[in-house]
Amino acid sequence: MEKIPQKRRRNPLATTPILRKGGAHLKSAAAERAKARSQLKQDIGEWRHGRN
Secondary structure (H helix, E strand, C coil): CCCCCCCCCCCHHHHHHHHHCCCCCCCCHHHHHHHHHHHHHHHHHHHHHHHC
16 A cells, blocks of 8 residues: 655745735725616616606
């Protein structure tokens, strides 16, 4: 039976900054403003068509 070569462990202190970059994926402020403008235009359109 052959011995399975073990993988060499990485330095855990060297990888720490890489792991800190993770996190929740959030929309940018510009995307939030664009969404609000789009929603406002849609609401105005519905309001106008509802009056007729």
